[in-house]
Amino acid sequence: MLVLWGLLLFLPILGLYLWFYHGWGCFFREDAIQPTQPLVTDKRARDKVLRQGFSQDKVPASLDALVIGSGVGGLSVAALLAKAGKKVLVLEQHEQAGGSCHTFQQHGYEFDVGIHYVGQMHENGMMRIIMDQLTDGQLQWNRLADDYDFVMVGPRQYLISAxxxxxxxxxxxxxxxxxxxxxxxxxxxxxxxxxxxxxxxxxxxxxxxxxxxxxxxxxxxxxxxxxxxxxxxxxxxxxxxxxxxxxxxxxxxxxxxxxxxxxxxxxxxxxxxxxxGAWYPRGGSSEIPFHMINVIERAGGKVLVKAPVTRILLSNGRATGVAVKKSGQEICVSAPIIISDAGIFNTYERLLPPEIKQKPEVASILSRLQYGMGCFLVFVGLRGTSDELGLKSINYWMFQGADLNSLMDQCSLSTLDEFCENLPLMFITSPSAKDPTYNLRHPGRSCMTLLTMAPYHWFSEWKEHQPRHRGDDYYNMKMKLAQKMLERALKENPQLEDKVEYMEAATPLSNEYYLRAPKGSMYSAEQNCSRYQSDIIVKMRTQTAVPGLYLTGQDVFSSGLAGAVHGGLLCACAVLNRILYLDLIIMKKRLKRQRMKKRD
Structure with missing residues (x-):
């Protein structure tokens, strides 16, 4: 028996030794990092990658897996499977791939919708290694100033430093x-x-x-x-x-x-x-999906947009494909593995039959989760470059007072009119000041994004209406809050008073429509204490109650870009039956040794 236990301990150690010193069997490799190519700024060239419309003839033959949703969680797992030689189809309901990483352009301005800054992108940091592998090293990062966040509590001000x-x-x-x-x-x-x-x-x-x-x-x-x-x-x-x-x-x-x-x-x-420290992607947040899609396509996969999945197809209780709505009809696409980046609520409540949600193992999880709160975004276009306007890469976090519990209660319990009067909390950032390529791509222009929390019920009476068709009452409501937020931002940046050329606002309904976020939630399932009880952490995993169906993204691990990427990694571990984190640790050690050799 002792010999058996010794053998069981020895074999993994031997495997790790071979991995570490010889790179044998390691999933991630240094030669995946290619020389950085010039930034692609041509709109047509970018649209060929980010806006490939769905049609049945574009679906690759003999798929290995199909991913619902092109957020970072969906693209991450698709890129990882592509690196394993798998042919993956990613279907996105919006007209542009990327989920919260997509950007949009209006009147010559470009705005990001979800990625405001990212941490842990230092050399040989684990997140940097992961993102380099997912994009073949093509995604470049601009480090922000050491003082990256400015916290205002009433009249008092505090700097956060790296x-x-x-x-x-x-x-x-x-x-x-x-x-x-x-x-x-x-x-x-x-x-x-x-x-x-x-x-x-x-x-x-x-x-x-x-x-x-x-x-x-x-x-x-x-x-x-x-x-x-x-x-x-x-x-x-x-x-x-x-x-x-x-x-x-x-x-x-x-x-x-x-x-x-x-x-x-x-x-x-x-x-x-x-x-x-804090970093921002050079070229804007849409560079993240742009380079991940290239990795997916090189393995024979595709990322297709305007492809709303209406349901997951089951055969003898197993997921075997999806139905896509196209021109009023359903087109069925089959694959042996189905992965949902649509979030846990959408997956169980919209895409699967009701009896799946009623299974005890599913009901016990959903009963402990809540929809997350929505957010309200204001996109401001400014005449002049960031340098000319004195815009900095620092972010402003503004609080009316020091009782955050009370301030958050105001967000959820106040009427919109009461909220406008008090404006308990707000975030201000300038993407154009963080990205040195912004002025090259949009000469003579810069932008700001303003954000606050907003409950879904403020705007829910217009939920059945399409964007741009919600009427004057809806427009006036959202622009009242947008104007209050702009006034507050201009109070901190008075030099911008006469530089505002464009302003648009996005409510939780915008998140619900463009990102299919239930109730407009910013981070899918609420990030509260209930969600992070140890038993729920274990049960909220990539494997689901349906054989052949997996979850990826924020609901698998945690929120934000890093949380979604780790959700993709965990999903790939399950699909490939391989602990990819061991490969990442080995890769990190090898890179460290190589760097030390260069110094010597």
Whole structure:
């Protein structure tokens, strides 16, 4: 028996040794990173990639997998499967691929809709390695200034700085007497970042085994991550400090959930994500899908738009394809593997028969989840370059006061008129100031994006109407809030007062229509404490109650670009029956050794 156990331990170690030193069997490879090609700015050339309309004759023969939705979660898993030699079809209901990474142009201006800045893109960082592999190294990043976020709490102002030392040291200078609380918070943030991989591992292990390890509390003895994930952010902060402004700074990246109902793990991961700095994709956020699609197509796959999937086809209880609505008819497309990037609610409530949702294992998950809150976006076109207008790459997070729980309650409980009067919280960013190619692509122009939270019910009476056909009352309502937000932004940037040439606003209905986000939710399932209970974390995995059907994207792991990418990675692990994270760790080690050799 001892010999058997020794053999079982030896074989994985031998495999890792061969992987590490010889690259044997490693899924990711250095030679996938190709020399960077010039930025493609020609609209027709970009449209050939991002706007390939669906028709039956464009569907590749002998598909290996089909992905519903072209958000980052869908494109990530498709690109990973393509790297494994799989032929993948991605179907997108919108007229442009990319989900929240797509951009749109109006009156000579270009606006992003979801990617405002990204962290952990430093050299040899894990997220950078992943994104390089998914785009063959073609996606380039522009690092923002060290002071990347500006937090305004009433009349008081605080800067957030990048750097392992810079982040806490800047906070200590701004909060004298709170050094101990800041050190403790940073230490806890590091622990979360180190231990969160265990939650990913539990999504890869067989579900019965993961649940057994949780119920017996074996893992709780080795890791604090379960306490971090299940603890209210507000409860943890109350034990660290009574300084309300500092609590606000520890919670400032708002996503629709008040601190008293949000997971400490998620809030600390958000801050840790940017601790090494913030980056923005050169060429705009649509560069992300643009280069992922090229990887998918080189393996024989396709990404087709204007392809709304109406239902997932089942045969003997197994997913075998999808039905696509085209010219009033349904076109059926078959594939042995179906992957949904449409979100957990859309997948179970819209695309599958009702009896699937009623299965105990599905009902138990859905009963614990809520729709996330929607957001309200204002897109502002400005005459003049960012340099001429004095626009900076820094983001402004503005709070009327230091009680974030009360401010979030105002978002959900106020009428729109009351909200306009108070404007409890708002975010201001300038994509044109973050992207050095913006002025080359749009000479003499720049832009700002303004964001706040907004409940769906403010605009729900117009949900059955198409965009541009919702009438004057809807337009006047949204533009009233947009004007209030613009006035607030101009108060911080008075030099822009006479430079505004264009303004448009997007409500939760816009998210629902263009992104198929249920109730206009910004991050799909609500990112509250209920979602991050350990048993729900294990059950919200890529495998579904339907054989042959998988989930990818934000609902598999967590929100945002990084969360969606990890959702794609976890999905690829399940489909390929391979732990790709081991390959990434090995790749990271090899790159580190190569860099050290170059220095020597």
């Amino acid at each position: 750097g392992k030392r810079g982040f806490p040291e800047r906070l200590k200078k701004q909060f004298p007497g709170e050094e101990e609380a800041i050190d403790k918070f940073v230490a806890m943030m590091k622990k979360v970042a180190r231990h969160v991989a265990l939650l990913g591992a539990l999504k890869i292990l067989p579900q019965w085994l993961s649940l057994f390890l949780l119920r017996t509390r074996i893992l709780h003895m080795f890791s604090p991550i379960f306490w971090f994930s299940e603890s209210s952010h507000q409860d943890v902060l109350n034990k660290l400090t009574s300084n309300k402004d500092l609590q606000t700074v520890f919670s400032y990246v708002f996503y629709g959930v008040p601190p008293n109902d949000s997971s400490f793990m998620i809030n600390s991961l958000l801050l840790h994500h940017y601790k090494r």
